[in-house]
Amino acid sequence: MLYGRDSARVVSHAKAWGCLYGGEISAITEDDILTFLAVTDDHIQSISQQLSPNIPVVHLSGMTDISVLQQYSAGVCWPLQSMHEHHDIDYQMVPWFLEAKNDPMLARIEHVFRNISSSVHRISSEHRVLVHAAAVFANNFSNHLIGKAGQILDKLEISRSVLLPIIDLNVRSIHHHRAEEIQTGPARRGDILTIQKQLEALVEYPELAELYQQLSRSILKDYHA
């Protein structure tokens, strides 16, 4: 059973995973083979405490330790995917990171997710936080920088679409190469003159100039230290 807030998103996840949806805590009983708690991180512990310790439960949070679940058979199933409404998710491709308090429980959740996804991994709570941080770098932060680039173009009245070919090509390339191998740009070349010119050009964007400086320094350190 998938327990969570009654929303189209939660109900559609339940459907994709082939399980029932329940919107009331009282709906969760010891008869359920497995219950997913699809609730915000700060509600996981209190809901776990309201349930019998014999009910097998799983939470779905990347950031919450397995120890907050008081059940004997408890687990964590974390998808490395940002569940945004604008995203049309291919469940078969979503990597799942699984953890359980005991081997039978781990086998049970692995069985469920191997049916849903071709990318299923075991991980500890401690390492899960680091994988989550890696996803923040690769997805959230890079998207933020793409937005910042878009804001520069907006001001010049140039369509943001001019950035798409270079972004697309780079992403196609990281399917076959390490990002470090295909790194380009002024900092990668150690081209201090260009870095200075771009910083001067960004004088009207002090926040961007600061990010530019910090990220260039990080690249220079990796390739020219």
Add this chain to the structure above:
Amino acid sequence: MLYGRDSARVVSHAKAWGCLYGGEISAITEDDILTFLAVTDDHIQSISQQLSPNIPVVHLSGMTDISVLQQYSAGVCWPLQSMHEHHDIDYQMVPWFLEAKNDPMLARIEHVFRNISSSVHRISSEHRVLVHAAAVFANNFSNHLIGKAGQILDKLEISRSVLLPIIDLNVRSIHHHRAEEIQTGPARRGDILTIQKQLEALVEYPELAELYQQLSRSILKDYHA
């Protein structure tokens, strides 16, 4: 004619643009309709000075002002594309930013590039530096962050490929949405507790922790100031 260092890359560009390749300055004469100087930024000015002011020349640098060319008919043709050997470039998709000292020259280079690409734009030298900076944010910096994410996974002995679905999905989404609309993650949600936990988890990666803090601050400022 395309003048430049004799390399497979330069020669293949000449072929793609439908022009002759020349490896010696003496090969460039007033009979050439248009000469592209495919040389490093710091050589453009000196080569221009060695040529007759009557020879129509163009440089290809994003960062070099048109004024360094001493020819009467001079121009700049800058591709918003990183010309990396690992990249398999679809020339039709590459956006070109063009500038010229006079209208006939601008018309001439526009004619050339409209045959090569479906994305041809006019731009001043001043604005070109800003578009270049935008590309550095959208491509170079985001690729660097993807590499950093990969380094976290390497240390956990988890394949970097687990990041590909989330990156692919995000890039597909920015074809239809502004990056700001699809921004996700702890900082976007204003989830300070998760930010703190991830910073603690990154204690062994002081440089990444610093970048994490700076980028999270930038996102928090945009969405929660």
